[in-house]
Amino acid sequence: MFKRNREAETDPTKRFKMEECLGSGAFASIYKSYDKQTRKACAIKKIAKKSTGVFPMEEYNIGKKMKHPNVVKTMDCLCSESHMYMQIELVNGGDLFTQLDPSGTGLEENIARKYMFQLASGLAYMHSQGFVHCDVKPENVLIHNGVIKVCDLGLAGED
Numbered sequence: 001m002f003k004r005n006r007e008a009e010t011d012p013t014k015r016f017k018m019e020e021c022l023g024s025g026a027f028a029s030i031y032k033s034y035d036k037q038t039r040k041a042c043a044i045k046k047i048a049k050k051s052t053g054v055f056p057m058e059e060y061n062i063g064k065k066m067k068h069p070n071v072v073k074t075m076d077c078l079c080s081e082s083h084m085y086m087q088i089e090l091v092n093g094g095d096l097f098t099q100l101d102p103s104g105t106g107l108e109e110n111i112a113r114k115y116m117f118q119l120a121s122g123l124a125y126m127h128s129q130g131f132v133h134c135d136v137k138p139e140n141v142l143i144h145n146g147v148i149k150v151c152d153l154g155l156a157g158e159d
Helices: 006-010 059-063 109-128
Strands: 016-024 028-035 039-050 074-079 082-090 143-144 147-150
Touching: 006 059, 016 039, 059 082, 109 143, 109 147
Parallel strands: none
Antiparallel strands: 016 028, 028 039, 039 082, 074 082, 143 147
């Protein structure tokens, strides 16, 4: 009979195998990870407690409400004493900022048009759900198999 490992379900260090760091910002780092419970690849956003000693749960709560192909999927959240581990969709194409390298050729017009339509679609969906992103920039727009995904809802708020 299969026995559930409750500790692995609640302890982020036992549930997730965190691999390479995909990026880091002022408040968090994103890691390519493996969920031992679901046996699937994912990304983990590791966020430290705020200076007030609380976790930034608003980002997780907003993310869980977003169900749109142009918004990064938020799956789960576990907390340790010092960090919040937010499980999000693993995206394979990097961010839009790297695609806009000024020393390169840039994006072809048809690709840029497609990306802008998808970005507008994701943001319009957020607005239709009563939320505003508040930090739209190329670094917070990811590309997954040629599809734009809005990410980093840390500054998002209610409309």
